[in-house]
Each structure stands twice: as structure tokens, then as C-alpha cells.
Amino acid sequence: MRLLAAAAIALRELDDVLAPLGELFASAGHELYLVGGSVRDAVLGRLGNDLDFTTDARPEQVTRLLKGWADAFWDVGIEFGTVGVRKGEHLIEITTFRADTYDQVSRNPEVTFGDTLEDDLVRRDFTVNAMAVRIGPKGAEDFCDPLDGMSALLAGVIDTPATPEQSFGDDPLRMLRAVRFISQLGFELAPRVWQAITEMNDEIERITAERVRAELDKLICGEHPLEAIDAMVETGLAEHIMPEIPGMKLTIDEHHQHKDVYQHSLTVLKQAIDLEDGDPDLVLRWAALLHDIGKPATRRHEPGGGVSFHHHEVVGAKMVRKRMRALKYPKAVVSDVADLVFLHLRFHGYGDGAWTDSAVRRYVNDAGHLLDRLNKLVRADCTTRNKRRARRLQQNYDNLEKRIADLKAKEDLEKVRPDLDGNAIMELLGVPPGPIVGQAWRYLKELRLDRGPLSPEEAEQALREWWAARPENQG
Numbered sequence: 001m002r003l004l005a006a007a008a009i010a011l012r013e014l015d016d017v018l019a020p021l022g023e024l025f026a027s028a029g030h031e032l033y034l035v036g037g038s039v040r041d042a043v044l045g046r047l048g049n050d051l052d053f054t055t056d057a058r059p060e061q062v063t064r065l066l067k068g069w070a071d072a073f074w075d076v077g078i079e080f081g082t083v084g085v086r087k088g089e090h091l092i093e094i095t096t097f098r099a100d101t102y103d104q105v106s107r108n109p110e111v112t113f114g115d116t117l118e119d120d121l122v123r124r125d126f127t128v129n130a131m132a133v134r135i136g137p138k139g140a141e142d143f144c145d146p147l148d149g150m151s152a153l154l155a156g157v158i159d160t161p162a163t164p165e166q167s168f169g170d171d172p173l174r175m176l177r178a179v180r181f182i183s184q185l186g187f188e189l190a191p192r193v194w195q196a197i198t199e200m201n202d203e204i205e206r207i208t209a210e211r212v213r214a215e216l217d218k219l220i221c222g223e224h225p226l227e228a229i230d231a232m233v234e235t236g237l238a239e240h241i242m243p244e245i246p247g248m249k250l251t252i253d254e255h256h257q258h259k260d261v262y263q264h265s266l267t268v269l270k271q272a273i274d275l276e277d278g279d280p281d282l283v284l285r286w287a288a289l290l291h292d293i294g295k296p297a298t299r300r301h302e303p304g305g306g307v308s309f310h311h312h313e314v315v316g317a318k319m320v321r322k323r324m325r326a327l328k329y330p331k332a333v334v335s336d337v338a339d340l341v342f343l344h345l346r347f348h349g350y351g352d353g354a355w356t357d358s359a360v361r362r363y364v365n366d367a368g369h370l371l372d373r374l375n376k377l378v379r380a381d382c383t384t385r386n387k388r389r390a391r392r393l394q395q396n397y398d399n400l401e402k403r404i405a406d407l408k409a410k411e412d413l414e415k416v417r418p419d420l421d422g423n424a425i426m427e428l429l430g431v432p433p434g435p436i437v438g439q440a441w442r443y444l445k446e447l448r449l450d451r452g453p454l455s456p457e458e459a460e461q462a463l464r465e466w467w468a469a470r471p472e473n474q475g
């Protein structure tokens with residue numbers, strides 16, 4: 001039981017917070033248990049600052065016990081039996097034993113409290129999430145595992161306490177949670193869990209977009225998202241959440257490097273993850289997975305036997321917006337992912353390394369704050385197995401990044417603005433505010449992108465020529 005020993009050590013380190021908490025509850029004659037994901041993560045050596053507890057004390061009693069002890073206190077979950085506090089760096093949630101289903105909880109705030117720890121554990125989603133550690137005045141005191149979650153944890157298997165049908169019937173979101181744990185923990189689904197998802201996957205449609213999205217975020221940002229996405233697709237769950245992903249299976253990859261666009265996209269996701277600098281990058285990961293979702297809808301068979309996907313980046317960006325909005329993603333995330341999908345072919349537009357200053361400026365300008373991610377996405381998008389071609393493409397990416405760095409050293413590439421502002425334009429042309437000023441501004445910005453920074457005299461000269469050449473100003 002090396003894992004259990006690891007958990008014991010992890011929990012010893014928390015004695016400062018566990019022991020006083022255990023003392024508070026014990027002296028009032030109540031039981032207190034660390035429970036759920038906190039125990040699972042302690043055993044796996046990945047426990048963070050969030051600690052979940054369960055107790056026989058009713059929420060009002062918990063509130064009374066914690067009021068003088070905690071640094072901060074919130075009771076937004078109190079109608080569901082949960083009291084939240086902060087103590088030092090720890091965010092602590094204490095929930096009274098529950099005996100109702102999770103689906104009831106999400107639909108109906110009428111709570112049914114349980115009498116024993118076991119009442120509470122059997123209603124949980126998976127056995128690995130249904131272990132508890134009794135907390136007393138000495139801190140962690142006893143390991144409680146009536147559903148043998150430890151065996152499942154050692155075997156790396158996601159299984160349910162009762163039958164999967166019962167667990168998923170209680171809360172269909174758990175089907176997606178199961179797949180999310182593949183990504184976070186690298187575990188496998190027990191065959192009966194897999195089977196139940198294939199049979200019940202349409203029930204996920206009962207779940208609100210917000211809850212689905214929260215799980216998807218954890219899934220895509222986990223350590224094993226490819227395996228999780230594949231499980232989501234193979235069990236049929238993806239069909240009800242993001243049908244565009246299995247939709248990519250229908251379309252052959254035109255480079256014939258992969259079986260289909262779906263396999264190519266998984267490889268791009270993997271390569272994008274390898275290029276991340278630190279924390280998982282949600283936007284980059286979604287963009288990598290979804291960059292080609294416009295392909296099935298734009299596929300055309302060409303006369304010579306080839307296939308084309310004209311404008312798949314435009315169609316794909318639109319599809320991303322629609323799907324991510326439906327999943328209630330924040331506006332900024334939707335537009336960043338959609339913009340990356342829209343821009344992912346920009347690199348190829350310039351051919352083999354023929355990057356003029358103007359092309360570099362336009363690329364940087366169009367990418368805006370997404371530049372770093374766009375560079376990663378275009379690199380990741382190279383999945384050819386032809387070594388010579390891959391090397392040539394890598395050189396092109398290196399070349400582009402060097403060209404950007406060189407030009408940045410010479411001029412401000414970050415926020416390209418026209419060399420004259422709106423006021424200067426109005427003064428020079430003698431026009432009032434109106435659409436003409438906007439047109440002139442855009443003309444000067446194009447010029448700035450083409451030619452780089454201009455002196456005030458050059459900019460004024462260019463603006464005068466533009467003005468004189470307008471049909472209404474001639475003759």
C-alpha cells in the first residue's frame with residue numbers, strides 16, 4: 001500500500017489545518033471526514049489547496065463551529081448543505097452527509113441529509129471518488145473505503161459504486177466526468193462503464209451547458225486529453241456534445257498522412273501541447289483540435305481526382321463560434337479560438353520562406369495578441385511523415401519567427417497604427433468628422449503595413465495624393 005503511505009505523508013503535512021478542525025468537530029460530538037476528490041488526490045500525491053469534507057453536523061451547526069476559526073466564510077451552498085471557508089491558503093468545503101441523488105441536487109434544492117458516512121459515499125459518482133479519511137484532534141486518523149476505491153485507484157480504473165446505469169441515471173453528467181478523469185488521471189473506464197455510456201449517451205442532453213463546459217475545460221486541459229477525446233468519440237458521447245469532432249472522421253486527410261482529418265487533428269493537438277511553455281493553454285488546445293472542423297463541409301472532389309477544402313478556415317471559424325457559444329464559453333475564449341482557426345492557414349499563404357517585411361507586418365497585425373499561439377498552432381499543424389518536407393517546413397517557421405524578431409527590433413510591430421491620427425487627417429484634408437476620416441485612416445494603416453513607419457512629411461504627402469486621386473476630387 002505505497003499509495004496509502006504517500007497519502008498519509010501528504011495529510012501529515014496538513015496537520016496544521018486538519019488537527020484543529022478535527023478538534024472543533026470532535027469536541028462538539030460530530031464526525032468529520034476528508035472525502036471525495038481530496039482523498040483521491042492525496043493518494044495520488046496531487047492534492048491542492050481545496051479540501052472537501054463531509055460531516056454528520058447540520059449546516060447551521062457547521063456554521064457555528066467554524067465562525068470563529070475561519071479567515072473567511074461563505075454560505076452560498078448552504079441550501080445544498082455546504083458551508084465554505086478559507087483558512088490560510090486552504091479553501092475548505094464542508095457538506096453534511098447527503099442521501100439524495102446528484103441530479104436531484106442540481107434540479108431541486110430540497111436536500112435529504114444522510115445519517116452515516118456510507119449513505120454519503122454510495123451516492124458518489126466513482127469508487128475512486130468515494131473514499132474518506134476520518135479527521136480527529138490528531139489530524140488524519142483513519143482510512144474509510146467501504147467501496148474499495150483503493151483497488152480501483154491502484155488499477156487505474158474508473159468504476160461506479162452501484163451499477164453505472166444507476167450512477168449515470170442519478171446524474172448523466174457523470175458520463176462526461178468519467179471521460180474527464182481519463183484525461184486528468186490517465187485512468188481507463190471499466191468495461192461496464194464504457195458500455196453504459198454507449199447506451200445512455202443521449203441523456204447528457206439533459207445537462208446544462210455550463211456544467212458540460214466545466215467538465216470539457218478540465219478534460220481538454222488534463223494530461224491525457226487525446227485518450228479522453230477518443231473515448232468521448234468512441235462511446236458516442238461526443239455526438240451529443242460536440243458532433244463536429246466525430247464529424248471529422250468522415251473526411252479523409254488530403255495529405256494521406258492520417259486515416260482522416262480527425263486523426264490529424266489529434267496529432268496537431270498533441271504537438272501543440274508539446275509546444276506549451278507552462279500551464280495548459282485552453283485556447284491553443286481547442287484551436288488545435290478544431291482547426292480543421294470546416295473541412296467536411298467544404299470538401300470538393302476536383303476533376304483530376306484530388307480533393308480541396310476551399311475556405312475551410314472561414315467555415316471552421318464560424319462553426320467554432322456557434323458551438324462554443326452554445327456551450328456558453330466566455331466571449332473572449334470563443335473569439336480567440338475562432339480567430340486562431342480562421343488564421344491557421346495564413347502561414348502557408350506566403351509560400352516557402354518568401355516573407356517580405358510587409359507580409360511579416362500583416363501576419364503580426366492580423367494575429368494581434370494571438371501571435372504566440374498562432375506560431376505554435378502553425379508549427380503543430382505540420383504532421384507530415386516525410387522527413388525532408390517536415391524539415392523544410394520547420395525551417396520556414398524558424399525563418400518567420402526570426403523575421404518577426406528582426407523587424408520588431410527595428411519598428412513597433414505590436415500596435416501598428418497609421419502615421420497620422422484622426423485629428424491630423426481632418427486638419428490636413430479640411431474635413432469634418434465622418435466616414436472619410438475612417439477611409440483615410442485605413443488607407444494610411446495599409447500604407448504603414450506595406451512600407452513600415454513613414455515620416456510625418458511622407459505620410460502627409462501620401463494622404464494628399466490619396467485625396468487628390470479620389471474621383472470626386474478630380475476635375
Ligand SMILES: Nc1ccn([C@@H]2O[C@H](COP(=O)(O)OP(=O)(O)OP(=O)(O)O)[C@@H](O)[C@H]2O)c(=O)n1
Nearest residue numbers: 036037038102123124125126129130171173174
Ligand atoms: N456529478 C457528481 C459530481 C461530484 N461528485 C462527488 O463530489 C466530489 C467533488 O466534486 P468535484 O469537486 O466536482 O470533483 P472532484 O472529484 O473534486 O474533481 P476536481 O476537484 O478536479 O473537479 C467528487 O469527488 C465526487 O465524489 C459526484 O459524486 N457526482
